[in-house]
Structures are given as C-alpha cells and as structure tokens.
Amino acid sequence: MEFYIALFSYHLKLSNLFSSATNSERVIRRALRLAVIALFGFPGFSACPAQTPDFTQKSLEDLMNIEVTSVSKREQKTAEAAAAVFVITREDIHRSGALNIPDLLRMVPGLDVAQIDVGNWAISARGFNGQYSNKLLVLIDGRTVYSPIFAGVFWDSQNVPLSSIERIEVIRGPGAAVWGSNAVNGVINIITLSAKDTKGGYIAAGAGNSTVGPETVSYGGKAPKVGAYRVTAEGFHVSALPTMAGLDGQDDWRLVQGGFRVDSTLSARDSLTSEGDIYQGNAGEIAFIPLSLQPPENATVALRNRYSGGDLLMRWKRTLSPESQTSLQVYFDRTTRSDSTYNIGQNNFDVDFQHHILLGDRQDIVWGLGYRVSSDEIDPTLRISATPQDRRTQLFSLFAQDEIAILPNRVHLSLGARLEHNDFTRFALQPSGRLVWTPDSRNSVWGAVSAADRIPARSDTDFRVNFEALPGPGNMPILVSLFGNPNQKNEQVTAFETGYRTILTSRFSLDSTVFYNRYRDLVSLEPGTISLETNPAPVHLLMPETFGNSLFGETHGIEAFANWKVTSFWTLNPGYTFFSIHLHEFGGSQDGSIPGTQGGSPDHQAQLRSSVSLPHNLQWNASAYFVNRLPAQSVPSYTRFDTGLNWAVGERVSLSLVGQNLLKNLHPESSGPDSTVQSGLMRRTAYAKITWSF
C-alpha cells in the first residue's frame, strides 16, 4: 500500500516538475509514467520482499574475509554539511557508463554540463556557463586545474582514468573560504583512490561507433620501504562530430596519459602521498580567425590544438594527536597548449599547509597557509598576444574555519574566512558563515551566507585578441580587437543559501537547496574609440573593445534531488533545477554581453536516473536528462537518454554495453557566444567495454 502512495506522490512530483511542459517534455513525462506503470502494473511485483544480503547468516570467519567499502568521515558528513554538496561515488561511476569526467558530472543536480564539440565542454553551476566558465573551481587531489591564463578549465586535457577515482565531491555555491578564490559558484573536487585500495592489475578495453578506448592499464602493489604504489596508463581516440552547419567538425580528440601514485606510511604518525601525471593529446576545431590585414582578411579554418603537460604532487600528513593533524602539500604543474594561432606555456608551483585541530568537545578548527607562483610564456601571434609576454604572478593565502557545536549534534555553526593577496587586485577577504540544525537523525536544515571573488586572469588584464579584419573605407583595413584591462577588479558574489535534507522513509530521502546570489563588478565589454594603428602593418583603423567591471546582478534558483530505493534491487534518482538570472549595467556601460550570459544557462533542468540489479550479476542503468532551451544560443531544449548494461561475468571480468544520446541523433548542447570553436552536434553512440582485474 505504501508503495502506491509513494507512487502517487511520485506522479504528482513529476507532474509538477513538468507543469510548463512543451510537447517533447510531455512525451518524456509519458515515458516515465509508462515505465513506472509497466513495473508496478503487474500483480505481486510490489509484494516482492525487500531484501538486502543477510550477513548475520555468515560465520565470523567468513565475515572476516569480506572486503568492505569504507566511507570516510568527511564523506559521511555530507549528510549534515551546511552546503549544497553532491558526491559521485565509485558505484555511481561504475553505473554511469560515462567515458570521461564531464559526462559523469551530468548526474550532479544543479550542474549545467553542455558539450560544445568533441573535446570542449561548458560546465558551470548556478549560471554563467560557457566554454570558459570562470566561476567554478576544479581540483584534482588538491591540485587546481583552473587556468590562471584563461580563467576556466580545459576539460580536454584534464583526464583522470575513471577507474582510479574514489569520489568526486561537487559543492554548489561559494567555497572560497576553504578552497580559495574562483570558487564563486562551485567547487569540483576529484579525489583518486589511495594506492592501498588498488592492488593488482586492471585492464579495460572498449570501443564504439565514435570512440576507441579509453584503453586503460593499471597495476598496483606494495614495495618494501616504499609502500603501496599504482601505475596507470590510458589512451583514447574520439572521432569528429558534424558542425551545426552540417560539415565535418574535424574535432577528433586523442589523448595518452601515464600516471602513478604512491601511498607510504612513514611512521605511526606520518603518511606520505606522491602522485604524478604526464599527458599529451590533440583535438581539432574549426574556428574563424584573422589571417592578415590584406584580403582575404579572415578565414574559417581547421585548427589542431596540441597540448601536453605533467604534474607532480606530494602530500605529507602527520597526526600530532587524535585531536590534531597537519598536512603539507607541494605540487608543480606544467602545461603547454598551442595551435597555429597561439602558443602558451604555463607553470604552477603551489605549497599548502593545513592544520586540523579539535578544541575541547565543541570546536573543530581548520586553518592553513598557501603560496602559489604561476609563470607563463605567451608567444605573440596575429590572433592572440599578451603584454607582458611572459609574466610571473604570486598568490598568498591564509584561511581559518571554526565549526562550533553550539548544541552538540544538534546545532553547529561554522565560521570561516580566507584572506588572499594576488598580483592583479591585491587583497581579498572571502568570509563565510554556515549554520546547520539537525533536530533528529532524519532531518537537517542549513543556511549559509558567504562571499567569494573571481580574481582576474591573464586574459582579463593582459591579452589582446584580434577577432577579425574588415575591408574599410578608402582601402584602409579595420581590425576588431579585444583588449584586456590592467585595472580589472575582482568579480564578487555574496550568496545566501538554505537547504533541507530529510530521510522520509528508510527508502526515500530528499535534498533541496534554495539560493539567492548577488554579484557585483561582473566583467563587461566596453567599446573603445576608433584609432589609427600602424603595427601590425599596414596602417589600419583599430576598433577596440576593452574589459570593464560594469555589470551587476542577481541570480536565484532551486536545486532538489531524491534517492528512492523502490525495492532492494531498484533505485531511482530524480532531480530538478530551476535557475533565474538578472544582470544590469551601470556607470554608462555600453556592454552588450548581457543577453548572451542570461540566455546561456538553462532555466529548467530535470533528470531521472534508474539503476536496477538483475539476476546473474547483471545491472541495468538508465538516465534521462532534460535541459531547457538556451535562447541566446539557439539551442533547442533536449532530453538526453543514456543507458547501459553491466555484467560481472565473474570475480575478475566484467562487460558493459552503453548507449548514449539515444533519443535524438545530431543535436547541439551548446554554442556559446564566448566559445572560440564551432559547436558540434551530439551523436547517438554505442560502445562496449570489457574490464579484467587480476
């Protein structure tokens, strides 16, 4: 009976969800309804016993041989965190059938993931999405992969073999007090498995109608005096997509990567993690670029982005006492990127110290110091140049956070702030206050007020991008150029968030967040005065546009998702996101970018993921993602449907079959105005994968 009530309320929820449904949305609703009816319409089905494996039937000796998945305290605490947190677990990764991190991130409610072409994605939370989404901070094992040149993440070169990932924590909303600047609208933390958890060999091979790979080889073991180690190599090739104009996008993408991780126990109190990567890859794109000031001035050409890099990280953790731990992390990261129109190199060196201390029963304090030095070389080309050509910048930071148990296990207040000094805009203070109230084990309510800054990148302050040349009056060419502004200020947000989590029954839990953000000093594009320019020759008219900080605005939204264990073998995860944005100009700004930003993030997103465990070690997963249209980009609304079947053939071998984008072949997900590439049309794909552990 309870089931039918749950089913009914589920129907209601779906109807509300799609109440402003267009035709295609209605079809999705029908699809979901049909699926639910198909499952429940059969007599006796709902009567099937809810059964989890009964371990009490096993002997102690057998129990001692079962390997358990251990959930760390930090992860467990997400249920009571005073922030909008979503964790992608290993199990989620296994079930998703995703081939890369961006596809995996689609399951995170509140994230907007739109693929631009084969290797480029626009990924953001709470608006401002684009190829260079500059308000989302991404870290891999504590190493930032947010580019201080372009202010954004190059998803095509940030590869982590999915089999090495322990979990991905996604925090929506500002995280700057703890994670640092640029965590304005969210933080993505990709955390890899300890080498202690990956003993033995692992081989994965796969292929499909548009991909070869990723082929992965990994081997882990234990070396005397060193500790647990793992070496991994991965490579793949993804074939090109057609462009919106129906032409070959020539954007095929290939990457090879090798990496290692060593986890050593130095003493009872000290542990050391060392890890590193090297990678090399290339991806094509079609771009409109200026060639010269003489006709033909511009051309749409196929370019090939070539990138390579490497990084090395060490983290030393020391337990001073059960109440006090320190961690010291050092890393170096080098990356280069080029095509025929630009050539850049970037080095990051970062030192980070943290001290975690429990003061009495009530206070849980984390404080830390950080230093980062970034240096780059930007070779000038007709398209992109920088002044100065090479630059070294430093970032100093100091942060502290105190979580105070006002009423232990009932009311916790967390106060934190980060003070940073950077070479572009000097000091920035980013505070946050969070309160969580847990009246009982099934409910928790939280609220937060926090501030975060997006500090300027080289592209904001030092770049000159020549967009196009035009034939002008009297045979004098016109060059349209975008200039960085050395006086760019930080983009700032003050965010107000509140959330509610509830475990309604042992089978149904709900997590919802409402936010209201106020932004100021957002980047604007201001047209400058036309002037004569002699370099590059010949003499031409320069039509400049310069960055400013003349926009402000508000966003608000709702993010909700649920976990419904329909039966012991079937789990459903519905999710819904509403988003609204209003930007304004001030100070006589002549900016024209507002419609593009406002219409570049969907107002409605909904998802439904289903996972079914079948007999014979089979597992069937399906997910549908609805994304409403992007008016500024003429991208119509779409529903993406992915499904996969996993079969654990034995202890060591598993097979999977995955279909992606099954509903509609060749549709766009993004064609951002800030994107430098021609967007591709997403293709219906299928692939098969085999993995072997030994």
Next chain:
Amino acid sequence: MHLRANNSTKEPHLRQASIAAWGFGLLCTVLLLLGVPQSARGQSTADEYEVKAAFLFHFAQLTNWPAGALDAGGSSLNLCIFDDEPRRQELENTLDGKVVGGRVLHVRPMRQLQEFKNCNIFFLSRDEAQRQTAIVKSLRGMPVLTVGETANFLSDGGMIRFHLEEGKVRFDINLGAADSAQLKISSQLLLLATSVTGVAKADGGM
C-alpha cells in the same frame, strides 16, 4: 536557423521519445520475466556497517551476561546507539528482529545517557568519537557490552574495538573491561581477535 530550428525538430523528437518510452516499458517487462532478483548483487565488496552489524550479532551470541543482567530488557536484547548515530540505518536493517539465545534483538536509539540503563550492548561508531569518553566512563562496570571503533576506545575502557585491515573488518578485545563488568566473552571470539588486552598478568600485552 534560430527559433525555427526548434519547431522543425519537434516532430521526429516526439516519435523518438515515444519509441524510447515503449522501449523502456519493454525492458521493464523483460526484467519482470527474468524473475524477481533476490540476490542480485554483483558486488564483491559490501557495505562496511552492514558487515559490522553482522559482527555485532555474533558478539551478542558469543557473550554471556551475568545472571539477571538481561532481565531489564524483558524478552528482548537491546543494542543501543545514539538516536543520531549516522550508521543507524544499516544497523537496524541488519539486526532488528534477529533472535539471539531466545531473545529478540532490538536496535534502540537513545537520546540521553540516563536511558542507557536498559542497554545490553552499546555501539559507538567512529563518527561519535567526541562523546566516547563520557559514555564509556559512565558504563564502566555495568553489564553492557561496549563496542567502538576509535583508536583509544579500549584505553578509554571499551570492550571490543573494530578496525579495518586492508579493507577487511578486524577487532580487538579489552578482556579486563569485560571481566570487571562480569561479561564472559567466548574463547572463540578471543581466538579471532587481532589482539586481546587487559588479560590478568599480561596487562597491556600482545
């Protein structure tokens, strides 16, 4: 190329979606025909706290309480946890209603220390470390089998402590604490323990 593109794509979109809908339904039917999967868990690893709950079941079976100690609970054997114990769900799912020595095992969430008088077993997961010392102290000498997880659980006066070794559950026993509470822990359990401390004459040994 702008909004018109939206309209022109609507019809095939519709058709494909309804095909998918029927496909979805069909798959569900196939699922049903395959039978109701009872043991359909292809996982080689298990949830840590479901396994630990099974250990607790065995601990209950292999412990002898002093005469009269179990009377307070009537015909039930009470395993107590804090009402906001984060592992409550796993413990309840695995243990509630199981029969141990003719008594029905009940997982009892408690709010305050005073309520712990009716407990026969008390479990404190590692996330409850902050309250550990006070609890273990107040239960000292009482016939309550205390099971915990943190490094200093036994030195605080707890009886059995879980730890993980290469992802597998292991446990240590503080026999001295059990003895002073007049609890008799079966030798079968002592043999399987990684270490046994508080043994008379070999205090702190192993």
